[in-house]
Amino acid sequence: MIDLRSDTITKPTPGMLDAMMSAEVGDDVFDGDPTTSLLQNRLAEMFRMDKALFFPSGTMANQVALRIQTNPQDEVICHKHSHIYLYEGGGMAANSQLSPKLLEGDRGRITAETVDASINSDDIHYPKSSLVGIENTMNRGGGSIYSLEEIMKIRKVCDENGLNLHMDGARLFNALVETGENPDEYGPLFDTISICFSKGLGAPIGSVLLMKRELYPKALRVRKMMGGGMRQVGYLAAACLYALDHHIDRLKEDHRRARILGEALSKSQYVQNVLPVDTNIVIVELNGITPADYLETLAKKGVKAVAFGANAVRFVTHLDFGDNDLEIILTLLK
Numbered sequence: 001m002i003d004l005r006s007d008t009i010t011k012p013t014p015g016m017l018d019a020m021m022s023a024e025v026g027d028d029v030f031d032g033d034p035t036t037s038l039l040q041n042r043l044a045e046m047f048r049m050d051k052a053l054f055f056p057s058g059t060m061a062n063q064v065a066l067r068i069q070t071n072p073q074d075e076v077i078c079h080k081h082s083h084i085y086l087y088e089g090g091g092m093a094a095n096s097q098l099s100p101k102l103l104e105g106d107r108g109r110i111t112a113e114t115v116d117a118s119i120n121s122d123d124i125h126y127p128k129s130s131l132v133g134i135e136n137t138m139n140r141g142g143g144s145i146y147s148l149e150e151i152m153k154i155r156k157v158c159d160e161n162g163l164n165l166h167m168d169g170a171r172l173f174n175a176l177v178e179t180g181e182n183p184d185e186y187g188p189l190f191d192t193i194s195i196c197f198s199k200g201l202g203a204p205i206g207s208v209l210l211m212k213r214e215l216y217p218k219a220l221r222v223r224k225m226m227g228g229g230m231r232q233v234g235y236l237a238a239a240c241l242y243a244l245d246h247h248i249d250r251l252k253e254d255h256r257r258a259r260i261l262g263e264a265l266s267k268s269q270y271v272q273n274v275l276p277v278d279t280n281i282v283i284v285e286l287n288g289i290t291p292a293d294y295l296e297t298l299a300k301k302g303v304k305a306v307a308f309g310a311n312a313v314r315f316v317t318h319l320d321f322g323d324n325d326l327e328i329i330l331t332l333l334k
Contacts, residue, residue, distance in 0.1 A: 001302050001303070001304060002302060002303050002304065002321065002325045002328060002329060003304045003320075004303065004304060004305050004315040004316055004317065004318075004321065005304050005305060005306045005314075005316065006199075006306070006316050006318075007171075007199045007200045007254070007280060007316045007317070007318035007319070008198055008199055009318070009320070010202045010318050010319045010320045011204075011320065012202065012203070012204050012239060013202065013246075013319070015242060015246065016202065016203070016239050016242045016243070016246075019238045019239065019241065019242040020235045020236070020238045020239050020242075021235075022238075023035045023234045023235050023237070023238035024234060025232040025233075025234035025235060026232070026234070027231050027232065028054075028229070028230055028231060028232070028233045028234070029224075029229045029230070029231060033231075033232060033233055033234040033237065034234065035234030035235075035237045035238050035241070036054050036233050036234050036237040038237070038241065039052075039054065039208065039237040039240050039241050040052035040053060040054060040208065042241070042244070043195070043208050043210060044210060046183045046184065047183045047184060047186060047187035047193065047210050048183075048184040048187040048188055049187040049188075049190075049193070049210040049211065049212070050211065050212050050213035050216070051210070051211050051212070051213055051215075051216040051219075052208050052209065052210045052211070053208065053209050053211070053216070053219050053220065053223060054206065054207075054208055054230075054233060054236075054237060054240075055194075055206070055207045055208065055209060055223065055228050056205055056206070056207075056228055056230065056236075057205075057207055058083075058168070058170045058194055058196040058198075058207040059087075059088045059089075059091065060207070060223070060226055060228050061194040061196075061207040061208070061209040062083070062084050062088060062091075062166075062168055062194050063084075063088060063091045063092070063095050063096070063226070064209060064219055064222045064223055064226065064228070065166045065192040065194060065209055065211070065219075066084065066091075066092050066095070066096050066098060066131065066133075066166070067095055067096045067218075067222050068192075068211075068215050068218040068219050068222055069130065069131050069164040069166065069191060069192065069215065070096055070098055070130045070131055071128075071130070072096065072097035072098075073097060073098075073099075073127055073128065074096075074098055074099075074127055074128045074129070074130035074131070075098065075099050075100070075101050075120060075126075075127035075128060075129050075130060075131075076092055076098050076099075076100050076101065076130070076131045076132075076133055077100075077101045077103065077110075077115055077118050077119070077129060077131070077132045077133070077163075078100060078101070078102065078103065078110070078132070078133040078134070078135075079102070079103050079104075079105050079108050079109070079110050079134075079135070079138070080102035080103065080104065081108050081138070081139075081140035081141070082108070082133055082134075082135050082168070083135055083139060083168050083170065084133050084135075084166075084168055085100045085102065086140070095226070099127050101118050101120075101129065103115070103118060106141075106144075107138060107141030107142060107144040107275065107276070108135065108138035108139070108140050108141030108144055109134070109138055109141060109144055109146055109150070110132075110134060110154075111150060111153070111154070112150065112153035112154045112156065112157045115132055115154055115157050115158075116157045116161075119157075119161050119163070129161070129163060130163060130164065131163060131164045131165070131166060132154060132157075132158055132163055132164070132165050132166070133165075133166045133167075133168060134146060134151070134154065134165075134166075134167055134168070135167070135168040135169075135170070136151075136167055136168070136169055136171075136172055136175050137171040137172070137174050137175050137278065137279050137281070139170075139171070139281065140308075141275070142275035142276065142277065142278065142281050142282070142283040143171065143174065143258075143277070143278050143279035143280055143281030144276070144278055145175045145178060145179060145278050145279065146175070148179070148181055148185060148186075151186075151189055152189060155189045155190075164191040164192070165189070165190050165191055166190065166191060166192045166193070166194075167186070167190050167192070167193045167194070168194055169186075169193050169194055169195045169196075170194065170195070170196035170199055170207075171196070171199055171200055171279065171280075172186070172193070172195055173195070173200065173201060173248050173251060174200050174251050174254075174255070174279040174280055175279065176248075177248060177249065177251045177252055177255075178252075178255060178278065178279055187210065190210075191211065191212050191215065192209060192210065192211045192212075192215065193209070193210040193211075194207055194208070194209050194210075195207060195208050195210070197239070197240040197243050199318075200247075200251050200254060200280060200318060200319070201240070201243035201244075201247045201248070201251075202243055202247050202318075202319040203236070203239040203240050203242075203243050204236070204239060205236050205239075206236050206237065206239065206240045208240070247319065250319070251279075251280070254279075254280040254317040254318060254319070254321070255277075255278075255279050255280055255317075257280075257317045257321065257323070257326050258277050258279065258280045258281065258282050258315075258316075258317040259277045260326060260330070261277075261282050261315060261317065261326065261329065261330075262274045262277040262282045262284075264329075264330050264333045264334075265282065265284050265315075265333065266284075267333075268284075268333050270286050270287060270288050270289040270294060271284045271285070271286060271287070272284075272285045272286060272287035273285040280316055280317045280318065281314060281315075281316050282314070282315040282316070282317075283308055283312055283313070283314050283315075284312060284313050284315075285311055285312050286311050286312065286313065287311075290311075291307035291308070291309075291310075291311065291312065291313050292307065294313055295307060295313060301332050302328075302332075303329060303332065
């Protein structure tokens with residue numbers, strides 16, 4: 001079975017497993033885990049941010065980011081398809097008593113202009129606009145990428161209105177290898193950035209939240225409260241360090257295969273449209289067949305994907321999907 005449901009389904013490579021088993025560890029809650037500290041310090045330096053903190057999941061990292069930069073009854077400005085709103089179980093309401101201001105945008109990307117127009121005035125009838133959240137790459141937008149220029153404009157709007165800026169960077173390295181931009185260009189533009197290692201980077205578990213220094217003590221406390229304080233977590237941090245050394249440049253291969261797959265799917269029966277393929281996500285809009293029936297047909301041929309709305313299906317290329325797998329799917333589509 002060729003599994004293209006997500007890039008989260010990958011297994012650790014032999015080299016990653018060796019790195020995990022040979023990691024130096026300690027108790028990260030009591031007095032620190034040396035391998036986890038190494039990962040956190042390396043990422044903070046890489047992105048030119050003050051502090052970094054390891055989390056078991058991207059959802060927890062995002063939810064802590066929202067919690068530490070807002071107060072109850074505040075409002076978060078984000079796209080209507082943002083992961084922090086759509087796919088985190090109502091966490092912004094349950095964990096932080098926040099309400100969302102949901103914006104439209106091209107393939108999931110909001111703009112400085114729409115952010116500026118959505119900020120509430122100082123009126124007791126409205127929630128206080130406190131935080132802007134963007135997602136890069138944008139999952140529901142088919143792996144679309146924010147331009148650095150637009151991010152700078154959004155930052156300017158936030159500064160002028162006293163708002164913080166968070167990036168859900170679960171697939172940020174997919175954007176970086178595609179644009180050729182450097183991580184240190186991004187860090188200074190944000191108050192917090194979450195990065196997930198269990199997607200394209202191929203680690204089994206792990207996300208890191210980067211942040212400004214003043215946010216760190218509260219992040220540490222909220223992570224503990226949410227159950228994210230872990231013990232000998234260096235075994236997982238070692239996998240993330242290995243990914244930084246070995247799995248970033250190869251993301252270009254995932255993107256190449258995704259584009260080839262998208263081109264083939266565009267000529268396939270029942271596919272009405274394929275969203276532009278910028279990175280490793282291919283979203284097809286169907287015509288004349290339901291996603292359930294389309295997925296059932298694929299599964300009978302040995303391919304897994306996921307429904308992505310009323311008439312769409314998503315395919316995600318990843319570390320465990322190679323050229324041989326691609327050739328098999330191309331043959332099936334013909």
